[in-house]
Amino acid sequence: MGQTITEKILARHAGKDSVKPGDLVNAKLDLIMCHDVTTTPAIDMLKAHGITKVFDPEKIVIMPDHFVPNKDIKSAEMIRKIRLWADEVGIETFYELGNHGVCHALLPEQGHVKPGMTLVGADSHTCTHGALGAFSTGIGSTDLAAALATGELWFKVPPTILFNVTGTLKDGVYAKDIILEIIRRIGVDGARYKAMEFKGNVIDALSIEARMTITNMAIEAGGKSGIIAADTKTLAYLKDRTEGEYEILQSDDDAEYEQIIDIDVSDLEPMVAFPHLPDNGKAVSEIKEKIKIDQAYIGSCTNGRIEDLRVAAEYFKGHKVAKGTRCIVIPATTDIWKQANKEGLLDIFMEAGATVSSPTCGACLGGHMGIIAGGEKCISTTNRNFVGRMGSPDSEVYLASPATVAASAVNGYISDPRKAVGE
Amino acid sequence: MRAHVYKRNHINTDEIIPARYLNMDKEAELAKFAMEDLDKEFVSKVEAGDVIIAGENFGCGSSREHAVWALRGAGVKAVIADSFARIFYRNCINNGFLAIECQGVSECIENGSEIEINVKDGKIKDLSNGKEYTFSALPDFAQEMLDVGGLLNLITKK
Ligand code: SF4
Numbered sequence: 001m002g003q004t005i006t007e008k009i010l011a012r013h014a015g016k017d018s019v020k021p022g023d024l025v026n027a028k029l030d031l032i033m034c035h036d037v038t039t040t041p042a043i044d045m046l047k048a049h050g051i052t053k054v055f056d057p058e059k060i061v062i063m064p065d066h067f068v069p070n071k072d073i074k075s076a077e078m079i080r081k082i083r084l085w086a087d088e089v090g091i092e093t094f095y096e097l098g099n100h101g102v103c104h105a106l107l108p109e110q111g112h113v114k115p116g117m118t119l120v121g122a123d124s125h126t127c128t129h130g131a132l133g134a135f136s137t138g139i140g141s142t143d144l145a146a147a148l149a150t151g152e153l154w155f156k157v158p159p160t161i162l163f164n165v166t167g168t169l170k171d172g173v174y175a176k177d178i179i180l181e182i183i184r185r186i187g188v189d190g191a192r193y194k195a196m197e198f199k200g201n202v203i204d205a206l207s208i209e210a211r212m213t214i215t216n217m218a219i220e221a222g223g224k225s226g227i228i229a230a231d232t233k234t235l236a237y238l239k240d241r242t243e244g245e246y247e248i249l250q251s252d253d254d255a256e257y258e259q260i261i262d263i264d265v266s267d268l269e270p271m272v273a274f275p276h277l278p279d280n281g282k283a284v285s286e287i288k289e290k291i292k293i294d295q296a297y298i299g300s301c302t303n304g305r306i307e308d309l310r311v312a313a314e315y316f317k318g319h320k321v322a323k324g325t326r327c328i329v330i331p332a333t334t335d336i337w338k339q340a341n342k343e344g345l346l347d348i349f350m351e352a353g354a355t356v357s358s359p360t361c362g363a364c365l366g367g368h369m370g371i372i373a374g375g376e377k378c379i380s381t382t383n384r385n386f387v388g389r390m391g392s393p394d395s396e397v398y399l400a401s402p403a404t405v406a407a408s409a410v411n412g413y414i415s416d417p418r419k420a421v422g423e
Numbered sequence: 424m425r426a427h428v429y430k431r432n433h434i435n436t437d438e439i440i441p442a443r444y445l446n447m448d449k450e451a452e453l454a455k456f457a458m459e460d461l462d463k464e465f466v467s468k469v470e471a472g473d474v475i476i477a478g479e480n481f482g483c484g485s486s487r488e489h490a491v492w493a494l495r496g497a498g499v500k501a502v503i504a505d506s507f508a509r510i511f512y513r514n515c516i517n518n519g520f521l522a523i524e525c526q527g528v529s530e531c532i533e534n535g536s537e538i539e540i541n542v543k544d545g546k547i548k549d550l551s552n553g554k555e556y557t558f559s560a561l562p563d564f565a566q567e568m569l570d571v572g573g574l575l576n577l578i579t580k581k
Binding site: 074143189 | 484
């Protein structure tokens with residue numbers, strides 16, 4: 001019987017010929033990603049258990065991002081603890097301020113992710129990296145400690161749902177709209193414990209970055225992982241970034257999927273997920289009321305990449321952010337920041353009255369750099385709009401693509417990016 | 424053990440422990456803010472040994488294990504839900520913290536009821552009316568982790 005890419009990767013890393021959904025396997029890990037929030041507890045656990053070594057310092061990458069630049073004394077202490085520990089155990093890949101960025105944007109950008117690998121990160125959006133054909137999933141701090149110590153983890157092999165995305169995307173409609181539509185259809189637990197595999201001519205046509213927007217939000221449907229088979233675009237993306245071997249795997253034609261969902265996106269419109277769940281999506285034309293927004297936020301591991309900033313900047317050219325609206329732009333990594341600067345995008349944002357910050361997770365999780373007050377509404381390119389996600393439990397978050405967020409920032413209310421903006 | 428019942432699906436980690444408290448990671452500190460964005464009164468109501476009962480997909484969202492620690496720190500002995508989000512469930516197992524999947528239970532047990540859990544037999548008894556609910560036994564490895572007190576103890580033992 002055929003196997004899916006996910007099953008093949010897990011089988012190879014568990015030293016088996018094949019695995020099937022439900023099998024419990026111990027898989028070897030090729031890469032472990034640590035960030036500031038979840039790593040300190042793992043360090044404490046290792047120390048409490050007398051574990052003074054990591055399995056392989058070269059397979060561990062540390063990238064503080066949530067509360068950087070240090071937002072308060074407590075976070076400063078946390079990150080310092082990680083720095084000191086990294087030195088103790090000999091981990092050299094530590095993305096310090098100045099080379100920093102949001103982990104899921106930085107990790108592939110810096111060439112750490114390769115097709116066919118197993119990677120875990122102590123962050124739920126680690127599913128992002130499946131866009132390069134890897135098995136990649138989020139874990140907690142105890143798992144992280146165990147992974148750091150032993151280089152392997154237990155996994156239950158997930159069943160796979162295949163999303164076959166076909167048709168032609170209309171202008172103004174982006175990868176974010178596709179994934180918001182998928183989550184709207186299947187619900188926030190529609191893929192609970194499952195691998196979500198994406199294919200089809202629309203996925204083929206997307207850039208690697210846009211593919212990451214899709215796999216990034218697999219967790220918002222409860223998915224264990226998101227995955228897209230590597231193709232020539234993947235190879236081109238990897239060419240300047242990585243060295244060494246990797247194996248390109250495809251799902252077999254007779255692979256067994258738990259479900260196959262065909263989605264024709266030809267009629268898809270820009271989507272907006274209303275508070276307080278990512279599956280609460282509406283097509284922008286369904287929004288009849290004028291929803292005034294207090295803040296527009298462009299950034300995060302979902303949509304803070306250079307292409308996203310380019311799309312957003314188009315809306316600000318010759319326009320201003322609406323009076324009464326604040327707009328925050330956060331390039332997801334240092335390289336993206338530099339590139340945006342080189343292309344003049346940062347000037348465009350600043351001229352329009354938006355503000356641009358250093359890379360950080362920032363307000364995406366209500367950490368810092370743009371927390372919203374009770375009664376306020378924020379439209380955001382991020383991935384979660386849970387109660388209190390970006391600040392007060394009495395605030396509201398609407399999720400949308402960079403185009404929709406930028407158009408809304410200029411108009412001051414939630415807007416269709418396909419219509420002219422500004423007065 | 425008293426049941427705090429939330430008849431709601433998708434209670435997420437941002438509600439269980441909001442990100443503004445993630446600059447801390449000790450159970451005792453986190454405990455003060457457990458469930459804050461869902462139920463401000465929770466920490467004043469909860470007593471050691473109580474359980475939380477909720478609907479589908481409990482613990483969805485972030486991978487923050489702080490959610491498990493906040494609940495355990497607050498004295499919560501177990502969470503019973505119609506279903507759990509993956510990372511939260513995994514975190515519970517890895518911590519040797521009892522997470523019981525029992526379909527439909529959130530609809531049947533009333534808030535404040537005294538209940539009894541028998542993990543071995545897979546039974547929950549509602550002492551207020553004597554009704555019993557059955558859940559499938561924990562997988563062997565989860566039971567083993569529960570017995571030794573979590574994944575790291577298991578690894579160091581091996
Ligand atoms: S940008 Fe937001 S979703 Fe992405 S890792 Fe940071 S906090 Fe998590």
